Amino acid sequence: MSAGALIHASVTLGGRCVLEEVSLSVSPGELVALAGPNGAGKSTVLRALAGLAPLSAGEAQLGGTDVKTLSPTQRGRKAAWLAQERASAWSIRVKDLAALGRFAWSGAPYERLAEADRAIVDDALARAGAAALADRPLDALSGGEQARAHLARALAARAPLLAVDEPAAALDLRHQYEAMAVLRAEADLGRSVIAALHDLDAVMLWADRVIVLDQGRVAADAAPRAALNAELLAQVFGVRRRSAGGYEPV
């Protein structure tokens, strides 16, 4: 059974069709990359999977159940979603941020969580490389440190499905690597991970499978090396590989 799936899902935003009859699924133990040019619908797919985008047609499923029939708490337990924009209105401490990952179990801040939940939060902080930051307030952190704190929050849910939008955005090379390694480790623990990625080299390196979106439709759904062939690169991304490395417009 897949942890998350879209079945002929369409999403309309402001009269524009953002997703059109998209079907996809993510299985346990799998790290699936979501690739595509800007505006292809990557973020919308992740929102739809997490039950946050109302569908105009089709169905979104978490653990085989239609998300529309799930309560907010049930939804929060089945999927963790990390938005591209990692904003916090208040300068709370990193461990209170990570504790929000347990919200579907307990809405308390870190100190008032049950011991078992607190251990899960500690573990998530450690895996995201944010353990040393735990007591610091968010506005005392660099961008990279904040990204790790938010990643720890998403890990703390221990949800079967982890949907991450641009995990490597605005991170330096080392932190990009570490963020991807954390997602890989999550998948290896048996969770289903789906991540929107712009860096096609990272897709090749880390993902078991890539789903390429183009103008709200699935253009390819296969192992990265098979999917990201010259024809698709030209057609969807408008680029070709340079022999010297990197990409250039066709």
Place this chain on the structure above:
Amino acid sequence: MTRLQLNGVLALTGLAAILAGLMAGSAPLSLADTLAGLIGAGPDGARLIVLEIRLPRVLAAFLTGAALGASGALLQGLLRNPLADPGVLGVSAMAALGAVIAIWFGLSALSAFAVPVMAIAFAGLAAAVLAGLAATRLSVVQLILAGVGLSSFAGALSALAMNLAPTPFTLSDLVNWLMGSVANRSFADLALAAPFWIAGAVIAVFALPGLRALTLGEETAASLGADITRTRLCAIIASALLTGGAVAVAGIIGFVGIVAPHLVRPLVRHDPGDLVLPSALAAGALLALADLALRLAPFPQELKLGVAAALVGAPAFIWIAARSRSIGR
């Protein structure tokens, strides 16, 4: 400092402020006479001053402050903005409009309860409008703008009533009301507001965890498993009930709903869920002390509490706004 210690310290501060308010005044009383008066013993004069004159006024100041402080903290958490207060969503202005209508049409002459009842009814009307808007998928910015519109509209109608005031006495009544004061309040005034305050406090409790999740924005909060619609409804309705009661008792008293949460926020580690109760206690103590200061101030005519609150609060508001980094998010 734990949550319990913080709330304990603030509650004791509030009690001390109330006690000071009972002892001090044009006829100062000893601690012994004050305490004796409170339990209905002691000399007749002291008992009368404590129970009949000072206690209702001091309690009115404390409870009005507490209601506005809690209301401000709830709205700030909901709107993720440190500048939100009961004025922002237009609840205060609508409640005041209700009172103005009662005075203008002479309803207040028919019954002493007309002013409070109309204030609470109009706060409820504002709450109903806002709750209706909140139940649709309106963004926070849209909700704030709707509140600003409501506030301006209610303010314009209040100004119109003053413009067309039938007699100088009506005008003077209106001005007195709009300036905000807890002078000459009775237990009857408090009793009328009490049910609304109690209901508001109970409903507020249901919004607290959701406010914590809303720290990360509405969409992420929803993904965490927070019931956003319920949180919004509870926070708005609770805030309206608390504010409606406060305006019914004391007229318009601004800024305490912004200043108190701002002072307390660092002490609760910026947690919007833990902020509400300490904000209420701090705002109550602040307003009780402010009213005490006004009673003791050597002015020929007593300064109105709402005027004093604005004189201190408005510069504080500007200072908070200038230092805030999260406005407009």
